[in-house]
Amino acid sequence: MADTKALTTRAADFSAWYNEVIMRAELADYSPVRGCMVIRPNGYAIWEEMQRALDRMFKDTGHQNAYFPLFIPQSFLSREAEHVEGFAPETAVVTHGGGKELEEPLVVRPTSETIIYSMYAKWIQSYRDLPVLINQWANVVRWELRTRLFLRTTEFLWQEGHTAHATEAEAEAETRQMLGVYRTFMEDWMAMPVLTGLKTDSERFAGALRTYACEALMQDDRALQAGTSHNLGQNFARAFEVTFQTAEGTLDYVWSTSWGVSTRLIGGLIMTHSDDNGLVCPPRLAQYQVVIVPIHKTDEEKTAVLDTAQRTRAVLAAAGIRTHVDAREGIKPGAKYYEWEGRGVPLRLEIGPRDVAAESAMLARRTGGKKEPVPLAGIAERLHAEMNRMQIELLEAARARREAASIRGATREQLIERMAGPGGFVYGGFCGAASCETEIKEQTKATIRVLPDPEFRSPVAPTRCLWCGQPSVAEAVWAKAY
RNA sequence: CGGGGUGUGGCGCAGUCCGGUAGCGCGCCUGCUUUGGGAGCAGGAGGUCCCGGGUUCGAAUCCCGGCGCCCCGACCA
Structure with missing residues (x-):
């Protein structure tokens, strides 16, 4: 396992x-x-x-x-x-x-x-x-x-x-x-x-x-x-x-x-x-979008908690939310948390006796944020909203990382330096010659990933090939690739 | 195909130098106690030590020859 x-x-x-x-x-x-x-x-x-x-x-x-x-x-x-x-x-x-x-x-x-x-x-x-x-x-x-x-x-x-x-x-x-x-x-x-x-x-x-x-x-x-x-x-x-x-x-x-x-x-x-705790899966592609972890001590508690968990699962399923109840016995809740975090499940609901009494559940997000109680009434709408937000935040975070790792209008020296160091996307002028492409690959390991579509191009179009200095025929984006 | 690493219960490893019949952690099974952030105790199951050959009274360990896998590179829409 x-x-x-x-x-x-x-x-x-x-x-x-x-x-x-x-x-x-x-x-x-x-x-x-x-x-x-x-x-x-x-x-x-x-x-x-x-x-x-x-x-x-x-x-x-x-x-x-x-x-x-x-x-x-x-x-x-x-x-x-x-x-x-x-x-x-x-x-x-x-x-x-x-x-x-x-x-x-x-x-x-x-x-x-x-x-x-x-x-x-x-x-x-x-x-x-x-x-x-x-x-x-x-x-x-x-x-x-x-x-x-x-x-x-x-x-x-x-x-x-x-x-x-x-x-x-x-x-x-x-x-x-x-x-x-x-x-x-x-x-x-x-x-x-x-x-x-x-x-x-x-x-x-x-x-x-x-x-x-x-x-x-x-x-x-x-x-x-x-x-x-x-x-x-x-x-x-x-x-x-x-x-x-x-x-x-x-x-x-x-x-x-x-x-x-x-x-x-x-x-x-x-x-x-994903992060150092394991997989992070965007809600729209997650196998389980929500995992419910029941918490109980006595048999009496167990009955009430599992009943609430199953009813909640049914409510969420009816709202089109892929939900799993982790009712395995003999495994402590904390162990389940770690397991589902590693598997990238976006949202987790913890339901224990206190939550049953309060008609709420503890909500934990895979990425950031504190645990907080959410009322069971209207929970499907709430979780839909959480997932929509998470979906957007993941995209924006990834976009911010990409932009932070990109430089535009790069010189030959900057390309060499970037590829020897952190990597990322390097935008610059390209003369169109295969010889320049080959040389760059040999010396920096970087390849032209794309000649970007207009919306991705730099505000100021490069005029010279960053490698040979000849007139640029297109802006190019270099990077080391998988 | 080049360089490096590594093969030992399901997983991760120690043991190899210096030969004496295999051990640790995790996981797994059973029971009891536990359960709101990786449970504890007790008992238990599980191994052709990658393969083949050699040396030896005796090989996980030494010698020879293979093979697998991982990482880095080369290669690759």
Whole structure:
């Protein structure tokens, strides 16, 4: 079970702390397979809440779910030149089945563009068939050299949207729309502020025209790419002969997009909010939003307390609040507090004889604030308000941390200094040359996370590349990334 | 793939240098007393000491060869 000692602190060793938070909260565990993790019920519950919210947003923007095979004929991957170059080195390949060597090896999907476009080629004939707006919830496999729980594992869970459109403008609008959906989800559900913007060529998805991303800053001031949305142009349409007849009777290749977020988001959630006592989970994604801990000595007290606890749970459940009564016996209340704190439960209600008598409960928040009695009358409304406030406070606290760790209009020296020291986001001019990007990466370990969208750009646009001094073509944000 | 670390009941570790048949803490089970911030006492269960070979009367310990895992780096949408 969960161990009972203090966690390594964030300040002492952020990586150790991160792993311990996961173990303490029982979110995941290492598996017998190298690089693969087991997502335990507490972790999977967060993923399910994420899925629920995202899936609703996908449906609301007109998408449907479908499912494509795990196995992809190896030849499919090589049809798009950049794509195969990007993914071939990290694929797992099945060469035998049913005891016999396969005629053509099957790649375990690292992403599903190729098999999906092979089907779109069959399904799309006319502009009347467009747009095709499909999402898939699936697992994928990428043979990574070095793995970390949730952040980079050999197998991971994600969703991948794959859409096909009649025009370039429509595809671009879809790409941007889904980036916006991700941003909304990350901010409003995860309480994790993100920068949005364009990736440079070197960070672009293999086979895409343009890649947009949501970039978050973790508590150790390293960046996490939290979601990507790609405008694939006609690259995959050409490779897979996905053509359609236009209203004018001409033949054209479809314009397509793909976009995805993964269980990596859980890693982002942990590293954005959690503290030295364990997981902090924003209320909207918490498995249990409220845990009720009954306190009693005598049997008589126990009956009354449990009755009040259960009635309160029913009231909260009826109000749509996910509530759990921890009625385990033989465990002292204090031990339960520590356990639920480590698991990140946003709110805790303690109900003892005194509370029963006063028709109230003691309310404790996972983040900050004193314990205080709240009347049972109207408690659902009160807890809803608390959770809404906590949701906003978590987002604002994370945003404040990010801004405190960001510098704008940086010079070359400042970039070097920042990356050698605290990290964080460094805004500065960029000449657009891959050579500068490479040099910066070699010398500072920092990469361009995004060329930020207008709302994230600095009030004064940089005029010179902070590295080479040539005219700047775009403001860029550098950081050391996960 | 390079560097470092580490493999001993479920977890964390001691024991290894100097060979003598395995111990501590936590957790787990039973009972009693407890329960408003990590309970106490008593009793108990649980171990191929990572694997293979060698030396020896005898190996967790010494020698040889493997393997796993973690961290850092390289790699990575």
